[in-house]
Amino acid sequence: MQKIPFNKPYFTGKETEYIRQAVENEHISGDGFFTQKCHQFFQNRYSFQKCLLTTSCTDALEMSAILLNIQEGDEVIAPSYTFVSTVNAFVLRGAKIVFADTYASHPNINPDEIEALISPKTKAIIVVHYAGVACDMEKILSIAQKYNLWVVEDAAQAIDSYYKNVPLGSLGHLSAFSFHETKNIISGEGGMLVINDDKFAKRAEIIREKGTNRSAFFRGEVDKYGWVDIGSSFLPSDIIAAFLYAQLENLDNIQARRKEIWNIYYEGLYDLAQKGKIQLPYLPKYASNNAHLFYVVCESLEERSALLAQLKNQGIGAVFHYLSLHKSSFYSSRHDGRVLPHTDKFADCLLRLPFYYEITPKAQEKIIMEIRKFYNS
Known part of the structure; x- marks a missing residue:
């Protein structure tokens, strides 16, 4: 009997060619030629304000929690029907997760559940576009504006998907994508943070570079770089970006x-x-x-x-x-x-x-x- 697997990674044929090119460029650490190509692709195609490739969608979510200054005792509203990374990123910063139910017709968070869950401690609403199908962002953003809350889109499954012709990932203050091998576009492991609020742009680069202003140094904006904030090593190798770019072209x-x-x-x-x-x-x-x-x-x-x-x-x-x-x-x-x-x-x-x-x-x-x-x- 021939087995039918649940998933099989698809290769376009250009992945190994671009990986070889990355190696020949003699820059296989983060933020190389192919990383920049991927950033440009997303910014040009979807008008995302700023994109930063990460080693996973989990990392992009963890960066979001740091950028929002989530502290012990803060509350974050999120769906319960999601992968653990969606909420674990905020639990790591000390947040309490207040879970909301889905619709009966679809596994997305039901916006009509959200308002009753807001308290003076609520800091953010995390939405998950399950199966790449948009949450009702107009309702969610309206609630967030009313109560002065941040919105993070977990767009792990939502590449090339839209809400009323607006790309998912461009609606929240911050958004996280996945390029895990089970997704539409893959790099094995990999993710991306999208920053749609200028307020977070510079700090996001610092957090991604272990809390240093290394990115600004390489652009010639400072004459030396040092430790200026908390952070971790969230940026992927240019080899991963090379693989990803071959997929994006297709x-x-x-x-x-x-x-x-x-x-x-x-x-x-x-x-x-x-x-x-x-x-x-x-x-x-x-x-x-x-x-x-x-x-x-x-x-x-x-x-x-x-x-x-x-x-x-x-x-x-x-x-x-x-x-x-x-x-x-x-x-x-x-x-x-x-x-x-x-x-x-x-x-x-x-x-x-x-x-x-x-x-x-x-x-x-x-x-x-x-x-x-x-x-x-």
Whole structure:
């Protein structure tokens, strides 16, 4: 039986050529030729004010927490249905996480939940654009403005995705992207911090360079560099940037292919959703689809477990996704006890299907057939 993996990294063919070029440039540490090319690409294509590549999206989020001066006792509002990095970055600075529920129709944070959670200690709202689908940013930004709060976009899954034709990552004060090998555009590990408020631009460079003004020194703005702030080594090697740039050059091709894959799943499973057997991804009118992933939502944990077992038995690498962070062994004792029913439903019932550039129509047909067989029996 030929197995269908959950993910397979896609290579454009230029990655090793650019890596060789980076080596021949004799600059393989951070902020080299390819790092600058990547920064320019994002700033030109999406009008991001300032971009800084990082070694991961986690690092970009940790930089955000430092830039916002998150302190012990501050509160940060965030969804519970997300990867731990979203909130861990703020917990590391001493923040208390106040978890908000999702919509019933989609795993994004429900803005109608946010206002009631704001207290005098609230400092920021963290939004996660799950599956690359935009949160309702107009509502969220309006609440943030009313209460003078910072907004951070966790755009890990949201490259080349839009809210009302405005690129995700350009709406919050700060945004974090991921180029992990499971994402649309990859560099193995890797991420990027986007700074949309000039107030943070200079300090972001310093934090990324171990708390030194090294970047300003290399631009000739100071005659020597020293330790001026807290920070860490957040910048990636130019080898990683070289790999990433080969991917960025192929962004439109990669995105077109991923949308084909997404549409095959949607059309193949649509009638099961119409019959109420499963829930398919929901796209609000204000959001675009960057085809980051495809999921189905089952009726119960037991149903999902049975479907997962059947798919695995047929060599299909489907996976369930996040567990509710408010129920985690680390944070449950710090949660305020509120029930988050929609978060828990997605944690118990959402199943992600294999999704990668080179998946064949035949493989997708088999996956769709097995899901249909499961529900028709």
